[in-house]
Amino acid sequence: MSRSASPNAVAGVAALIGDPARAAILLALMGGRALAAGELAAHAGVTPQTASGHLARMLAAGVLAQEKQGRHRYYRLASAEIAETLEALMAVAARVEPRRRAPGPRDAALRLARTCYDHAAGRLGVALAEALAARGYVRLADGAAAVTEEGQAFLAALGVEIGAGRRPLCRACLDWSERRPHLAGRLGAALLEHALASGWVRRAGEGRALLLTPAGLRELPLAFGLPSDWAEERP
Amino acid sequence: MSRSASPNAVAGVAALIGDPARAAILLALMGGRALAAGELAAHAGVTPQTASGHLARMLAAGVLAQEKQGRHRYYRLASAEIAETLEALMAVAARVEPRRRAPGPRDAALRLARTCYDHAAGRLGVALAEALAARGYVRLADGAAAVTEEGQAFLAALGVEIGAGRRPLCRACLDWSERRPHLAGRLGAALLEHALASGWVRRAGEGRALLLTPAGLRELPLAFGLPSDWAEERP
DNA sequence: GCGATGCTTCGGTAACGGCCGAAGCGCGGC
DNA sequence: GCCGCGCTTCGGCCGTTACCGAAGCATCGC
Numbered sequence: 001m002s003r004s005a006s007p008n009a010v011a012g013v014a015a016l017i018g019d020p021a022r023a024a025i026l027l028a029l030m031g032g033r034a035l036a037a038g039e040l041a042a043h044a045g046v047t048p049q050t051a052s053g054h055l056a057r058m059l060a061a062g063v064l065a066q067e068k069q070g071r072h073r074y075y076r077l078a079s080a081e082i083a084e085t086l087e088a089l090m091a092v093a094a095r096v097e098p099r100r101r102a103p104g105p106r107d108a109a110l111r112l113a114r115t116c117y118d119h120a121a122g123r124l125g126v127a128l129a130e131a132l133a134a135r136g137y138v139r140l141a142d143g144a145a146a147v148t149e150e151g152q153a154f155l156a157a158l159g160v161e162i163g164a165g166r167r168p169l170c171r172a173c174l175d176w177s178e179r180r181p182h183l184a185g186r187l188g189a190a191l192l193e194h195a196l197a198s199g200w201v202r203r204a205g206e207g208r209a210l211l212l213t214p215a216g217l218r219e220l221p222l223a224f225g226l227p228s229d230w231a232e233e234r235p
Numbered sequence: 236m237s238r239s240a241s242p243n244a245v246a247g248v249a250a251l252i253g254d255p256a257r258a259a260i261l262l263a264l265m266g267g268r269a270l271a272a273g274e275l276a277a278h279a280g281v282t283p284q285t286a287s288g289h290l291a292r293m294l295a296a297g298v299l300a301q302e303k304q305g306r307h308r309y310y311r312l313a314s315a316e317i318a319e320t321l322e323a324l325m326a327v328a329a330r331v332e333p334r335r336r337a338p339g340p341r342d343a344a345l346r347l348a349r350t351c352y353d354h355a356a357g358r359l360g361v362a363l364a365e366a367l368a369a370r371g372y373v374r375l376a377d378g379a380a381a382v383t384e385e386g387q388a389f390l391a392a393l394g395v396e397i398g399a400g401r402r403p404l405c406r407a408c409l410d411w412s413e414r415r416p417h418l419a420g421r422l423g424a425a426l427l428e429h430a431l432a433s434g435w436v437r438r439a440g441e442g443r444a445l446l447l448t449p450a451g452l453r454e455l456p457l458a459f460g461l462p463s464d465w466a467e468e469r470p
Numbered sequence: 471g472c473g474a475t476g477c478t479t480c481g482g483t484a485a486c487g488g489c490c491g492a493a494g495c496g497c498g499g500c
Numbered sequence: 501g502c503c504g505c506g507c508t509t510c511g512g513c514c515g516t517t518a519c520c521g522a523a524g525c526a527t528c529g530c
Contacts (some may be wrong), residue, residue: 049492250511306475
């Protein structure tokens with residue numbers, strides 16, 4: 001009865017994710033951008049009215065947020081916690097399902113670089129985190145607030161603008177494919193935004209994949225001191 | 236169709252957690268110990284035969300592991316990933332449900348110290364992680380393998396024996412109540428085991444709560460250099 | 471051996487929830 | 501103003517599944 005973190009609440013959230021159509025919607029929103037109800041219906045493979053019901057439920061539960069714009073309604077994940085939960089579920093699901101050998105080009109691209117809600121993940125995200133830590137600009141050990149003074153100066157010189165807000169400045173988010181941490185929080189979001197603005201990476205379509213541009217391949221290692229083999233696959 | 240990390244697999248795992256009875260079972264197993272089928276049925280508030288069905292499904296899905304012992308069958312979480320996913324879901328659920336103000340003594344104890352599957356969490360887990368990082372024994376920035384050489388020596392001198400295995404040596408696991416990272420992985424498990432063996436903490440009943448003993452209150456700060464106010468609640 | 475205990479399998483019931491067709495709002499365009 | 505489009509609400513159908521009672525296997529104690 002006086003259970004600490006009620007099983008029912010956990011079950012409620014999990015059940016919300018536990019429907020194929022809703023899971024497809026949530027995964028589509030992992031790209032970090034808000035999508036219109038109709039697009040999400042197409043992603044999930046259901047009719048608009050069915051999707052509308054799902055969206056209303058997830059909105060009421062606080063899992064999604066809504067933005068009205070003209071006759072469109074755009075939905076996005078309500079918080080970074082939701083995105084983290086989805087990544088954790090993906091890690092379990094990848095282990096659980098035998099994962100028939102089909103690591104197509106799309107999968108390879110995702111392992112190299114992708115968005116995790118609003119920050120960069122994949123080998124790119126991991127390499128950035130490790131390079132910044134190695135140079136003493138970031139200390140993940142401190143937990144929530146972990147950019148050093150040198151890091152502040154470095155990022156400012158680079159032109160990375162970190163927004164204000166309630167969210168933690170810097171957090172470690174465990175990677176689904178790499179199983180090593182990458183940078184999340186406001187810093188993670190700012191780094192992704194800077195990389196996009198600098199033309200180092202581009203979003204590939206509406207999914208989560210990020211495309212590394214020639215400029216990025218050239219300038220990213222210089223800017224952040226990435227090792228020369230950062231883009232290469234590991235065992 | 237060729238979606239990267241199939242929505243269906245994610246939905247399948249989430250749906251497994253998304254039933255009140257199964258969620259209760261999984262949360263009961265977050266204590267890290269294996270429990271018998273009958274105990275789990277009682278925890279979930281269902282009859283043994285109903286629980287048996289749930290357990291069989293989760294076993295087949297690879298979410299639970301089973302150990303037969305005489306006429307008892309003990310179940311435990313199959314992997315640390317499952318535990319992480321549950322913690323993430325709890326974080327979301329805590330945000331989502333208005334959380335009526337009832338932080339009873341039990342809740343306070345959980346925030347102070349609890350097990351997270353097989354390692355220590357709560358303020359104790361966070362304080363340990365930060366103290367070890369501050370003294371240069373652990374560097375979370377490196378990701379998976381993050382105990383420094385000094386740390387190896389320190390832990391060996393202390394008598395903490397880190398087991399072998401496939402699991403990462405050291406990982407950061409984000410805390411549900413503190414929202415700061417604590418140590419997981421083989422190191423986290425070894426630290427908890429050492430604290431239990433030293434009589435610094437005791438398991439409270441079958442739940443996840445850990446009781447700090449007088450010896451622990453005295454010796455833990457000395458052994459790990461915890462700050463004097465580590466046990467106090469923060470805003 | 472025998473009965474008791476712990477767990478599982480089987481069968482039937484009941485309820486929850488996803489799905490779509492049709493109809494109802496709200497906004498934008500001509 | 502009218503029509504078209506996007507999204508939502510309503511009503512009914514149907515599949516899935518959680519649940520329990522009863523029976524079937526194992527294992528332990530006597």
